[in-house]
Amino acid sequence: MTDRAGAPPPEGLRATARRLVAGGRGVLAADESIATMSQRLDHAGVPPSVRHRRDYRELLVTADRLAEGVNGVILCEETLRQRFADGRTFPTGIAELGMLPGIKVDTGTAPLAGAPGETVTTGLDGLPERAAEFAALGARFAKWRAVFRIAGDLPSAWAIRANAHALARYAADCLQAGLVPIVEPEVLAAGSHPLERTAAVTARVLAAVTAALADAGVDPGATVLKPNMVTAGSEAEEAEPAAVARATHDVLRATVSDDLAGVAFLSGGWEPVTAAANLAAIRELPALWPVTFSFGRALVSPALRAWGGDPAAVPAAQAALLVEVRRNTAPDPVPA
Numbered sequence: 001m002t003d004r005a006g007a008p009p010p011e012g013l014r015a016t017a018r019r020l021v022a023g024g025r026g027v028l029a030a031d032e033s034i035a036t037m038s039q040r041l042d043h044a045g046v047p048p049s050v051r052h053r054r055d056y057r058e059l060l061v062t063a064d065r066l067a068e069g070v071n072g073v074i075l076c077e078e079t080l081r082q083r084f085a086d087g088r089t090f091p092t093g094i095a096e097l098g099m100l101p102g103i104k105v106d107t108g109t110a111p112l113a114g115a116p117g118e119t120v121t122t123g124l125d126g127l128p129e130r131a132a133e134f135a136a137l138g139a140r141f142a143k144w145r146a147v148f149r150i151a152g153d154l155p156s157a158w159a160i161r162a163n164a165h166a167l168a169r170y171a172a173d174c175l176q177a178g179l180v181p182i183v184e185p186e187v188l189a190a191g192s193h194p195l196e197r198t199a200a201v202t203a204r205v206l207a208a209v210t211a212a213l214a215d216a217g218v219d220p221g222a223t224v225l226k227p228n229m230v231t232a233g234s235e236a237e238e239a240e241p242a243a244v245a246r247a248t249h250d251v252l253r254a255t256v257s258d259d260l261a262g263v264a265f266l267s268g269g270w271e272p273v274t275a276a277a278n279l280a281a282i283r284e285l286p287a288l289w290p291v292t293f294s295f296g297r298a299l300v301s302p303a304l305r306a307w308g309g310d311p312a313a314v315p316a317a318q319a320a321l322l323v324e325v326r327r328n329t330a331p332d333p334v335p336a
Contacts, residue, residue: 013222016140017180020072020100020224021262021290024330029296030057031074031104046309054082059307060300063318067098069329074102074143080134091138102141103134109147118159121146121166131177141180144170148187150201160208168212175222184226185209189268191233199230199247206255220257226294228268229278245281262290267298276327283330299324
C-alpha cells in the first residue's frame with residue numbers, strides 16, 4: 001500500500017496500531033464532548049464545569065496500574081489541552097503511565113441531505129491541519145465515529161456510502177499527520193430488530209467502509225477498526241453471547257481486510273456485564289487479527305457513580321473502573 005504521495009506509511013504507525021490492540025488490553029474511550037460530559041456529570045450530581053471534567057478524566061487515567069488492562073486513552077480536544085494537577089499535560093502524563101494518548105477528531109453528526117432521518121459525521125474541514133496540531137501536542141492516534149440507524153429501510157445506501165467516504169478521508173488525513181486512525185462505524189443497537197438484521201446491516205456497512213479505505217490508499221496494517229458487536233436490537237429479546245460471537249465473527253471474516261492491525265469493539269450502550277460477556281465469547285473464536293475492546297460507558301459509568309465529585313471518593317471510583325477493565329482484559333485471541 002502507498003499513500004497518495006506514493007510513499008509507504010512509516011513503520012512506526014503500524015507499530016503504534018499493533019500496540020493499541022496488543023496483549024488482550026483495550027482502549028479507554030474518555031472522549032465525550034463537552035456537552036455530553038457535562039450532561040453526565042449533571043446526572044451524577046456533579047456541577048458541570050471545566051474543572052470537574054478535568055478532575056474526572058484525571059482520576060480515570062491515573063488509576064493505579066491501569067496500563068495493565070489499557071493500551072490507549074481517547075480524549076476530547078478539551079482534555080488533550082489540559083494538565084494533570086501536577087502540571088503535566090494529559091498526553092505527557094498518559095504516556096508516562098505507559099499508555100498511548102489519542103484524540104477524537106470528528107465534530108459530531110449532522111442531518112444528511114437526501115436521507116431523511118439519517119446523519120453524516122462532520123469534521124473533515126481543516127482536519128489535516130488539526131490532526132497535525134494534535135500530533136504535535138502528543139496524540140498518537142485518533143478516532144472518528146459514524147452512526148447507522150436500523151429502522152424500516154434504513155440505513156440507506158446513500159448514508160452508508162457518505163459515511164464510509166468520510167471515514168476513509170479521515171483515516172487518510174490522520175495517517176498523513178502521523179496519527180493511527182481508529183475507524184468507528186457503529187450500527188446502533190436501538191430498536192426491536194433481530195440479530196440477523198443487525199448482521200446484514202453491519203455486513204453492508206463494513207464492506208462499504210473497507211472498500212472506501214482501500215480506495216483512499218489507507219494502510220490496513222496501520223488502522224484499527226472499532227465496530228459494533230452483532231447483537232439483536234436493544235428492545236428485542238437479548239441474544240446469547242455465543243450467538244453474538246458467531247454472527248460477529250462471520251460478518252468480520254466476510255468484510256474486513258486480513259491485514260487489519262486489529263479490532264477493538266465498542267460497547268454499544270450495553271450494560272457492562274453484557275458487553276463483557278459478548279466480548280469474551282467473541283474472543284473464544286479464531287480471529288485473523290487481535291480482538292479487544294474500546295469501551296466508554298461500559299468501563300467508566302460505575303466510576304462516575306462512585307466518584308460523584310467527591311475528592312475523597314477518588315480511590316473508590318478508580319477501583320470501580322479497574323474492576324470493569326479487568327473484566328474485559330484477556331489474552332490475545334486464538335489464531336485463525
